[in-house]
Amino acid sequence: MSIDKSKIEDSRIYFSVRLKFVIAFIGACCWTAFSIWISQNWMYDLSEYIGYFAAVFLIYGIAIIPGFMNSFAAFSLMMDQRPKRQPLVSYPGITILVAAYNEAASIKDTLVSIGLQNYPGELQVIVINDGSQDETAEIVRNAQLKFTWLTLLDLPQNAGKAHALNEGLKLTQHDLVITVDADSYLHRIALINLVERYMADPPNTRAVAGKILVRNSRENVLTKTQEWDYFLGIAATKRMQSLYQGTLVAQGAFSIYDRNALVEVGGWPECVGEDIVLTWALLNAGYRVGHCEDACLFTNAPTTLKVFVKQRQRWARGMIEAFIQHPSILIKPRLSTFFIYWNLFFPWLDIAFTFGFIPGLILACFGHYWIVGIMTLVLLPMAFLLGLLNYSIERRMFNDLELKVRKNFIGFLLYVITYSFLLQPASILGYLDEVLRTRKTWGTK
Template sequence: MQPNLSPIKPSFKPRNNRFYVTVTTKFWVSHALAIGWTIFALYLSLPWLRDLSSIVSLPLAILIIGGIAYVPGYMNAFLIASLLLDRQPVLRDQYPSDSVTMLIAAYNEEKSIFNTLQYVANQDYLGKIHIIVINNNSTDHTDQEIIRAKKELNLDITLLHEYKPGKFHALNKGLQHVMTPYVITLDADTLLHPSSIRYLVSRIKNSPSNVSAVAGSMLVRNSRETIWTRIQEWDYFLGIASIKRLQGLYQGTLVAQGAFSLYKTECVREVQGWPDAIGEDIVLTWRLLHNQWKVYFEPLAVAFTDAPPTLSHFVKQRSRWARGMIEGLIEIKPWNQPQLYTKYLTGINFMMPYLDFVYTFCWIPGLILAFFGFYWIVGPLTLLVLPLTIISYSLLYTYQRNYVFKNLGLKVRRNTLGFILFVLCYQMIMSPVSVWGYLQEMFKLKRVWK
């Protein structure tokens, strides 16, 4: 992806606030619609429930069908209703000039770090950007590439070294040297759209004082590399983006991802920086939320990352994400979150192991049985979830294309095969991988970052 490097002037117009609907109203209206859909699904599923309970008992049948249809259907209906009601607040000041510090933890990044810094140099941000790169015990020529970037790109770069392995050690080392009110984290292999930093800072500057962080929007850069990256392009573009928008609407984005997010420096320091966790960004975000701060999401602050090009790399990354979620749940239980929306959103995460276990050990075997004519678990009624999925993806696609890509001068590339495989097969890969991540955390297996 080679974006236009000229400053972006968005074409959207402020919406009329005369019909403003409060977040609380959106929350309960979305719930009402989702519950209505679930009741309808329960009614339609009675024959299915009766047949399955005659084989495995009624309680087990409810657990299985609940994990396959009831809960996913409710969640999709809640997502669709919320997205239809979502109205991103207009940015009053789109050209802030506050000084910011960027932390980049680098481990053997000689092939990518210069390119990443080049995109930082091409930002249209009016304020000063101080960059701190923390070399986390690299054994290649990462240092030389950083020094070259400092000279050739005329960037304000400070190079630090952290010899303790672990990204959280590197980020905390850099945090000690931050002198600005805002700090941005950026992965060493991530490329920024030229207006990304401006939108991140603008969002937090135009937000209430209790907003502690703003997550950027991650998209896939290497989507043409393999079939795996083609599938993941749609996961980032539709799946992850929709969840981020939902969470941002309810002021509790659950992951201000370390790949590209902005934080208030004082807030990060108050929660003791990044924790010793494989999902350090997840646990940090939940600590911020636990301190009664809010975390927003800015869809126009786009960054492009490399998705895992092979199945083995994908398994390592996504099992790590699942394990990080469990770390967050262990440290801060959903019911201990102080805000209603955050209780609910982390509560959904609390349900994910149940859903993934049912999908892995019931739905997938049930699909195999269905091919042989046994519709005990997977049958025609399971297709009821599909229309909701298509509707939600259609809404997201329209929003991403018309609001995000159009305003940023980007184009949605054709990837029909990737989309078909994403809709039909992706969850059959994701759920077992997530279960593997849960088991890793349960048995405290060795952490693997890459």
Template sequence: MKPNLEPIKPTFKSRFTRYYLSVNLKFWISHVFALGWTIFSIYLSLSWLKDLSEIFTLPIAIFIIGGIAYIPGYLNAFLIVSLILDRQPKLKNEFPSDDVTLLVAAYNEEKSIFNTLKYVADQDYEGIINVIVINNKSTDNTGKEVIRAKKELALNLTLLNESNPGKFNALNKGLKHVRTPYVITLDADTLLHPSAIRYLVSRMKSSPSNVCAVAGSMLVRNSRENIWTKLQEFDYFLGIASMKRLQGLYQGTLVAQGAFSLYKTESVREVKGWPDAIGEDIVLTWRLLHNGWKVYFEPLAVAFTDVPNSLGHFATQRSRWARGMIEGLIEVKPWNQPQIYTKYMTGINLMMIYLDTVYTFCWIPGFVLAFFGIYWIVGPMTLLVLPLTIISYGLLFIFQKYYVFRNLHLRIRTNKIGFILFVLFYQMIMSPVSVWGYLQEFFKLKRVWE
């Protein structure tokens, strides 16, 4: 990877960029289009609704079709129009020099921590990067690897030890030692693009004063390892990125992920740091939003992470994410969010419980029945959602290729099988895993991080 020391030059322009549209206007235009698509879908599905209601009663039929067609179609239509209308705000200064502090919570990371710190040392950032590694009760040689990095790398590096287990404890200990206006969190196994910190700080410096955090963009490093990692590459590249862009457009990115995000130090302190939660980054972000601040997303601030390479590890990770979302919803209800955009975005997260449940217990069994010629639930009408999904991913692919990857001198890997599997089967895996996470939180089962 090479740093990009030339100013960003947009490589494509939409005709929509000729005219200024306020965020509020984009929000309502997208809703009008989505509502129109939903009305059209309901009209086309009347015969399906009639047939299904004769089997399950009308309320249950509406409940099922709403969860697998109407609402997903509405959300996809809203996403498409929002992406079309989105225009990434220009960076006022692409080469900031403010001092920052980087917090790295590490537990048994001896194999990866030195390499992570090496990529930090190779940043093209002009300001001082103070690195604080918090060794969170590791039982391996994590501490020794950090000391080696301090000797061999050109880093202003401090090693702390935290005896209380839990990432939130480690980060809060590190927060006490932060003396800079901005603090960045980085996972101990995550590698930064050479310009990642520069773009992250630049977005913060280019944003209104009420923006308190900027989420970086996460991509998959080990995508060639096996079929599971190939599939997840497109989840990060298209799925997660599309939601981040949508939320960033409406000034309420819902997760400034702990893997790589920047925060105003005083804002984090004002909400009393990272909470004791399995989704500590989710709850922290929602607390910040609840205080009336905004959270942005910077697609050029790219970091690379290793994703789970087995179904079991994937299920553990994603059920943990789902459980963290429930923790956030319990602490800060969507209707208690002060801004209309974050009310809506967190409301979508609340709706995901319903959508994942219907998908798991209705759509998947209906999909199996369809193979036997029984089209009660899954049939031709359910395919109406697919074109919208393809269009939204196509729009984001163009953006990622020409705005993000080209400016960062990166190349998109060829991964056709991963894309096909992602589009056709990913949700069939993700929804049941998410439902399992919801149930874990409902029954207060033991927390599992790994």
């Protein structure tokens, strides 16, 4: 029996969402016009050295377009007043799919965190062991003695995360399907919050992304830095996109889906960015994808530079895969299409930063302020405003969940100053992977 979301009361006024979009768009355009006006001397001086078109490419890629994005996000988040979730009279049954490959070190903790949820509805958990070479399957079999809701699907050989999830989907007993990474830990009310948000969202919602936070932030400098990326950057993007009814990635680490919609779009595609391509398939089918900002899952972030770069390569490649597989989404007349076009600018921004800003910073160290100088600082205050705004929003959410924002000043400083020097070159490698058609592997999340 499928869930009829149209019967669920929704008190939101949809026109107000469009009005908020218009206000944020006008505000961002005003900021952008001011940025263009104030950067005229910068444009003229840089054109003298590298030519007009190259100057436009660099200045717009380094400052003007990011300034528009930051200001649009800031105006949007200031107006984001989503209704509180309400307890349900009865909670629907859910199936949790956990794809696992060599996760012996963490799978037990993940299952324990699910067991501590006390979810009021029926619960089915399927761990799909994707040909692991370690003790993953044995640990899950031992856990079955304690958890009656636990099922093990033991695949004989590794075939990738998408294949594992699709095999698990065949065994689902409920109409709501949740994916959880095998090296993660759920906040004690994460499942309840996620289901309540899904049921409260507009009737055409078919997926809702949960909130991903870093679990191992104390491990080293890299994980300390990533803690702020998840807490500020990724969280702000999902919250903003959800406001306009088009979250672009229901990440595989923790999201809820309608089973029938999954079947309709063919399940998880066999590609590197299976979660983003699946999300775009749902959007292309006319459905809405939301975000639950207080359904928290703590995951292990990459602990080495090599693994981090591989992760961000995969994410960037997944975006290109989504454009290739769903080009018609660009002509869908809906608010979420705005953010699809937004993503088209990312290769430009990443190239301008990597091959413009980084060399410009080196030149500035030797007294040559052609690319990076005082004008760069003048054009970027919106980034600070956005960070401060999102910090206050996320801190209030943490307080509601009885969590504390960890004092991680070193990580914050590195996130602000150095993070893009890793992130954007890694993204370029991801674009090149798809252009050159390099071998696709499960890799890291």
